[in-house]
Amino acid sequence: MTETDTAPAFRWRSVLVVALLPTVLFSIGEGAVLPIIPVVAQSLGAQLALAGLIAAMITLGTLLGDLPSGAIVARIGERKAMMGAAVLAAVGGGLSLLARTPLLLGLGILLIGIATAVFALARHAFMTSFVPIRYRARALSSLGGTFRFGYLVGPFLTAGIIHLTGLAAAAFWIHLSCCLAVIVLLALTRDPSETVAAARREHRARAGQPLETDALELAPEGLFATLRRNRRVLLSLGFGSMLVAALRASRQVILPLWAVAIGMHEADAAVLIGVAGAVDFALFYLGGQVMDRFGRLWTAVPSMIGLGLGHLALAASAPFGSPVWWFVAVALLLAVSNGIGSGILMTLGADLADPARPAAFLGAWRFCNDSGGAAAPLLVSAVTALAGLPVAAALLGVLGLTGAVVLRVFEPRYSSRR
Structure with missing residues (x-):
């Protein structure tokens, strides 16, 4: 029996209240502001390029926040870190709402990005510590699903408030309301770590183990020490992630x-991408079940093969005029491939993290993930400008298949051994 399995059964309510509900609220708030950042930036006098840069501040903020987030969570705990992140996100939203220059708007969006990194790491560390291993993939896939749900709902709320007020910046009020709701919810919730710590001490007492090891488990490890100690896995499986x-x-x-590029009507494209997003969202729990029952490779590798082949299929259709039906089929293939892999990065990170002090490793792990996510749009833009969109799609397809090979080779070597 592992120590994680000794926690009382009712802690699933704690998982729901402390991790899933706050995640839904936080992601709705963030999803509400993402579509209107370029619009607000242009209304403040920013040119198109500057508006795009301001929109990218949320990604830059996430990367910056990944580095100290592990130390922050390890020092103050998951629940307090989520509350602090919600406060910081509210400050960023308030600055953005009051901004009268693009510079102040960019600063506000940057703070939201930093807060997102801390909040995401805190909930990830919480689920890693307090969910039994046999349910881990389903729990983390559900966590990923709640995040996607918020991103689906947020833009619709923004559309409604803009319709009522005529002001794009009014979407920041949705963001502020969600941040406030997160703070209140967490403030009224008992920290489940106290209950779980008591269960662990009781388990150690029955097993004849020393109770003083709790002090060692709570001792935080520095970020650079974590990077040094885990450099092999971060350079191999981290590259795959x-x-x-x-x-x-x-x-x-x-x-x-x-x-x-194929001349598809904007409304038709929006509907198609929305349907693909719904298919993606619908598969999140199925992916978690497969991972828990058969292993991580059964979703990680097929997901990457599907994503790689989908990009290659787009590139292959270019010489034939890229018919619309082919584009629709590829969009659905990409959605299914991404959906079955929901939660895989968080699950692998949880598998690899030190159970006694996961936050520092998860901060480094999430930095690898977010670096890849931030680099991809830049790569698409650069290759498209130099060689065309089909070449960019083909290159990413090759990278996807490469990722499948990397995961197949290194995932059993590290994650399964843990």
């Missing part, structure tokens, strides 16, 4: 660009 994140991010860029 970076490719997974890159293919997921490129999918969100390639599809809209391809729809424009």
Whole structure:
């Protein structure tokens, strides 16, 4: 029996209240502001390039926040870190709402990105510590599903408030309301770590183990010490995770660009991408079940093969005029491939992290993932400018298949051994 399995059964309510519900609220708030950032930036006088840069501040903020987030969570705990992140996100949203210059808007969006990194790491560390291993993939896939649900709902709320007020910046009020709801919810919730710590001490007492090991488990490890100690896994399996994140991010860029390139009507493209997003969301729990029952490779490798082949299929259709029906089929293939891999990066990170102090490793792990996600749109833009969109799709398809090979080779070597 593992120590994780000794926690009382009712902690699933704690998982729901402390991790899943706050994640839904936080992601709705973030999803509400993402579509209107370029619009607000242009209304403040920013040119198109600067508006795009301001929109990218949320990704840059996430990368910056990944580095200290592990130390922050290890020092103050998961629940307090999520509350602090919600406060910081509210400050960023308030600055953005009051901004009268593009610079102040960019600063606000950057703070939201930093807060997102801390919040994501805190919930990831919480699930890693307090969910039994036999349920881990399903729990983390559900966590990923709640995040996607928020991203689906947020833009619709934004559309509604813009319709009522006529102001794009009014979407920041949705963001602020969600941050406030997260803070109140967590403030009224008992920290489940106290209950789980008591269960662990009781288990050690029955097993005749020393109770003082709790003090060692709570001792935080520095980020650079974590990077040094885990350099092999981060350079191997971490590279594979970076490719997974890159293919997921490129999918969100390639599809809209391809729809424009083949002359698809904007409304039709939006509906298709929305349907693909719904298919993606519908599969999140299935992917978790497969991982828990058969192992991580059964979703990680097929997901990457599907994403790689989907990008290659787009590139292969270019010489034949890229018919619309082919584009629709590829969009659905990419959605299914991404959906069955929901939660795989968080699950692998949880498998690899030190159970006694997961936060520092998860911070480094998430930095690898977010680096890949941030680099993919830049790669698509650069290759498209130099050689065309089909070449960019083909290159990403090759990277996807490379990622499948990397995961197949290194995942059993590290994750399964843990």
